[in-house]
Amino acid sequence: MSKEILKKSEVFYEVYERKPGADKLTTTYCPGCGHGIIHKMIAEALEDFGVQDRTIFISPVGCSVFAYYYFHTGNVQVAHGRAPAVATGLKRANPDSIVISYQGDGDLAAIGGLEILHAANRGEGFTVIFVNNAIYGMTGGQMAPTTLIGQTTMTTPRGRDPVNDGYPIRMSEIIATLEAPVYVERVMLSDSKEIMKARAAIRKALKVQIEKNGFAFVEILSPCPSGWKMTPSQAKRWVADVLSKYFPVGVKKDISAEFEGRKKEVKKVSKEEIAKILGIVEAEEVDKRVNKYVDKDVSEEIKVAGFGGQGVLSLGITLAYMGMKHGYKVSWLPSYGPEMRGGTANCHVKISKGSIGSPVVSYPTLLIAMNRPSLDRFENDVVSGGIIVYDNSLIDREPVRSDVTVIPIPATKIADEIGSTKIANMVVVGAIVKYLDLMSVEYIIDSIDQVIKSKKLADMNREAIRKGVEYMTTNYKLG
Amino acid sequence: MAITQFLKGNEAVVKGAILAGCRAFFGYPITPASEIAHTAAYYMPLVGGTFLQAESEVAAINMVYGAASAGIRVMTASSGPGISLKQEGISYLAGSELPCVIVDIMRGGPGLGNIAPDQSDYNQVVKGGGHGSYKNIVLAPNSVQEMFDFAILAFDLADKYRNPVFILADGFIGQMMESVEIRIPEVKEPEKNWAVKGTVETMDNLITSIELDPDDLERHVSKLQQKYKIVEEQEVRYQSYMLDGAEIVIVAFGIVSRVVQTVVDELREKGVKVGMFRPITLFPFPKNEIADIANEVESFLVVEMNNGQMFDDVKLAVGNRKPIYFYNRLGGNVPTTKEICDKVMEILRRS
Numbered sequence: 001m002s003k004e005i006l007k008k009s010e011v012f013y014e015v016y017e018r019k020p021g022a023d024k025l026t027t028t029y030c031p032g033c034g035h036g037i038i039h040k041m042i043a044e045a046l047e048d049f050g051v052q053d054r055t056i057f058i059s060p061v062g063c064s065v066f067a068y069y070y071f072h073t074g075n076v077q078v079a080h081g082r083a084p085a086v087a088t089g090l091k092r093a094n095p096d097s098i099v100i101s102y103q104g105d106g107d108l109a110a111i112g113g114l115e116i117l118h119a120a121n122r123g124e125g126f127t128v129i130f131v132n133n134a135i136y137g138m139t140g141g142q143m144a145p146t147t148l149i150g151q152t153t154m155t156t157p158r159g160r161d162p163v164n165d166g167y168p169i170r171m172s173e174i175i176a177t178l179e180a181p182v183y184v185e186r187v188m189l190s191d192s193k194e195i196m197k198a199r200a201a202i203r204k205a206l207k208v209q210i211e212k213n214g215f216a217f218v219e220i221l222s223p224c225p226s227g228w229k230m231t232p233s234q235a236k237r238w239v240a241d242v243l244s245k246y247f248p249v250g251v252k253k254d255i256s257a258e259f260e261g262r263k264k265e266v267k268k269v270s271k272e273e274i275a276k277i278l279g280i281v282e283a284e285e286v287d288k289r290v291n292k293y294v295d296k297d298v299s300e301e302i303k304v305a306g307f308g309g310q311g312v313l314s315l316g317i318t319l320a321y322m323g324m325k326h327g328y329k330v331s332w333l334p335s336y337g338p339e340m341r342g343g344t345a346n347c348h349v350k351i352s353k354g355s356i357g358s359p360v361v362s363y364p365t366l367l368i369a370m371n372r373p374s375l376d377r378f379e380n381d382v383v384s385g386g387i388i389v390y391d392n393s394l395i396d397r398e399p400v401r402s403d404v405t406v407i408p409i410p411a412t413k414i415a416d417e418i419g420s421t422k423i424a425n426m427v428v429v430g431a432i433v434k435y436l437d438l439m440s441v442e443y444i445i446d447s448i449d450q451v452i453k454s455k456k457l458a459d460m461n462r463e464a465i466r467k468g469v470e471y472m473t474t475n476y477k478l479g
Numbered sequence: 480m481a482i483t484q485f486l487k488g489n490e491a492v493v494k495g496a497i498l499a500g501c502r503a504f505f506g507y508p509i510t511p512a513s514e515i516a517h518t519a520a521y522y523m524p525l526v527g528g529t530f531l532q533a534e535s536e537v538a539a540i541n542m543v544y545g546a547a548s549a550g551i552r553v554m555t556a557s558s559g560p561g562i563s564l565k566q567e568g569i570s571y572l573a574g575s576e577l578p579c580v581i582v583d584i585m586r587g588g589p590g591l592g593n594i595a596p597d598q599s600d601y602n603q604v605v606k607g608g609g610h611g612s613y614k615n616i617v618l619a620p621n622s623v624q625e626m627f628d629f630a631i632l633a634f635d636l637a638d639k640y641r642n643p644v645f646i647l648a649d650g651f652i653g654q655m656m657e658s659v660e661i662r663i664p665e666v667k668e669p670e671k672n673w674a675v676k677g678t679v680e681t682m683d684n685l686i687t688s689i690e691l692d693p694d695d696l697e698r699h700v701s702k703l704q705q706k707y708k709i710v711e712e713q714e715v716r717y718q719s720y721m722l723d724g725a726e727i728v729i730v731a732f733g734i735v736s737r738v739v740q741t742v743v744d745e746l747r748e749k750g751v752k753v754g755m756f757r758p759i760t761l762f763p764f765p766k767n768e769i770a771d772i773a774n775e776v777e778s779f780l781v782v783e784m785n786n787g788q789m790f791d792d793v794k795l796a797v798g799n800r801k802p803i804y805f806y807n808r809l810g811g812n813v814p815t816t817k818e819i820c821d822k823v824m825e826i827l828r829r830s
């Protein structure tokens with residue numbers, strides 16, 4: 001061996017200070033273990049490529065859990081199997097860093113199966129070194145997802161039986177089926193010729209990251225003499241003669257030549273721009289029309305209910321938002337979640353001069369029922385002396401309560417006449433605001449598109465509010 | 480300058496986070512927390528940040544671990560089932576002393592439960608939840624305004640103590656809309672010279688939670704306990720409402736405290752001497768404050784939307800000095816003002 005090869009790479013610490021105990025010069029790996037050789041090949045590549053100071057090495061859970069004793073790079077130790085997720089976070093935070101996710105077969109193919117699959121599928125710009133030794137080394141030789149059929153381990157004492165344990169998983173082949181990975185190769189540490197190929201694969205994988213910010217995956221069939229209960233030379237032979245027969249070495253995917261690179265510049269956005277993006281802009285002058293209401297003593301508890309799709313929630317939002325604009329305290333609380341789809345919807349709105357405690361409206365002062373089931377369900381909850389507004393173009397009965405004010409509005413009919421069933425909710429907004437004299441109708445008409453963002457409906461919404469007002473003016477002789 | 484916006488709790492928390500300098504969000508959809516992801520997905524790319532829908536909550540929290548290791552402000556959000564999955568990662572974050580913000584919009588449990596508001600993640604969030612002797616700092620907002628304000632506070636606390644901080648809310652606080660007064664905060668992100676940034680300056684840094692030697696680990700975990708003690712001394716937050724002359728004090732957090740506020744208003748109008756004490760930080764729990772109140776009042780009533788998880792903490796603070804009554808609703812039901820009023824009157828009749 002030449003002096004060159006014996007020299008320890010500068011990417012390794014000269015003395016392993018983080019390693020407990022007296023011996024700070026040797027590694028924790030067993031004789032004949034592949035981890036040491038792989039570490040060395042990675043370290044030399046990082047040194048040759050001049051990226052040591054940018055590199056972050058992820059120590060997984062497994063025999064290489066203490067890789068950070070050795071690598072003089074940034075180091076992050078992570079939970080079992082989660083290295084690709086952590087690498088994703090690291091790389092997204094600092095796209096210029098060089099991140100290595102170093103994982104064993106239990107780590108990558110069993111407990112972390114999902115994380116590796118999805119990081120690969122997103123084409124994250126980090127490099128995966130997957131050490132396949134067909135066994136759980138660290139925990140004392142249990143079955144790995146890559147343990148061969150018939151191979152005995154502590155948890156397959158009679159040999160791995162596919163009926164009970166399934167088959168060994170070929171991760172490289174699986175990863176190679178995905179669109180995003182740039183380079184996937186399986187290599188083995190059997191003899192010096194194969195080791196040179198492994199070295200080339202590791203270097204190429206790192207190049208893919210350094211030059212193109214691409215995802216590369218190198219699976220290394222690696223001897224574990226302790227776990228396999230073999231001598232180091234037997235173990236090397238077993239890699240070549242047995243393991244590689246099931247896990248064929250070679251390039252599984254390589255699009256590095258045509259891959260254009262993954263974008264990585266981070267946009268710098270100023271504080272002022274961020275405020276603008278979040279809609280935090282100089283407050284507009286208070287509209288004079290709302291001033292009339294500043295001293296109004298209001299305490300409305302409103303329940304709006306109807307079919308999903310009738311605009312029940314946006315009716316409530318409109319009342320609450322406009323209430324806020326008139327200086328009231330407001331809250332809006334929806335029924336929510338998937339149960340709403342196609343079903344009934346309702347929301348609770350409070351508009352009040354004083355501060356609002358509970359946002360829940362159990363006993364409304366005003367019930368707006370947009371369909372029959374809503375009237376049936378909530379009529380009895382309305383407080384005595386309260387108001388029931390209902391769409392009498394859809395609801396075929398009158399409320400039976402005699403201790404409340406009942407206001408029928410053919411909202412859907414009026415909306416249809418304007419041109420869209422969808423705007424029945426705005427007819428009701430106009431009618432209620434007019435009836436209660438809670439807010440400035442003109443202000444609401446002028447600013448409705450602050451709430452209802454649909455440009456298509458904007459004109460019709462305004463028309464609908466006007467018609468609602470008009471309906472009340474005509475039928476209730478309101479000035 | 481303050482401006483007012485009409486926001487959902489789930490939107491406000493993201494706006495606060497972005498203004499606090501958060502530039503990465505990793506999450507997995509779940510009702511009733513999903514709007515947090517929706518809002519982050521919309522804004523993060525615009526402000527030069529990352530939004531990523533992870534493959535699972537397990538992956539999401541580990542992405543948080545990565546971004547936090549790299550020294551940036553990062554958050555995730557979920558609800559009960561997803562928080563259960565994140566617990567492994569949260570334990571690692573606490574062990575490695577990584578700052579991050581986790582929002583839990585609680586829903587009904589156990590199991591799939593339902594999506595209605597609930598408070599039954601109290602134990603799994605306040606008491607640690609994952610393995611190991613660690614604590615999360617836990618803020619419990621009761622309004623959309625506080626969802627915004629606490630997002631900013633949470634990042635400051637997380638960085639100050641290098642610790643995960645929870646914003647523990649429920650389906651109603653997440654889903655409801657209220658007006659929010661927005662001020663652009665002066666953000667002072669501390670220098671994170673411990674982070675691993677892929678730079679020469681940080682290449683000697685190590686993020687880890689493993690300490691093989693029991694004495695080393697004991698030192699590390701003791702240091703954590705020391706930190707929690709400082710947090711307990713310095714970061715307790717609470718709200719008292721109408722405690723003057725109160726004979727009975729209702730203890731409630733989150734959405735329940737909003738209902739209780741109305742209860743207190745209504746009962747005070749009738750001359751009933753009732754007040755409310757609301758823990759804002761659930762860890763650190765305002766135990767000394769509650770102990771002090773115990774000297775002044777006749778009894779306590781704890782109202783929760785779970786099986787009495789905060790009750791235990793109130794009990795620890797009060798001891799046997801005063802009776803502590805309990806009222807709860809389960810399954811995603813919010814107790815009504817009437818139910819709580821009735822309970823108070825029943826207690827007063829009995830005593």
Ligand SMILES: Cc1ncc(C[n+]2csc(CCOP(=O)(O)OP(=O)(O)O)c2C)c(N)n1
Pocket residue numbers: 061062063064080103104105106107108133135136137138139144
């Ligand atoms: C959640 C969790 N489950 C189990 C373990 C125990 N454990 C530590 S290492 C290991 C197996 C590692 O095997 P592999 O990934 O093949 O790496 P090797 O030790 O062979 O290098 C296991 C199961 C753990 N640390 N965390």
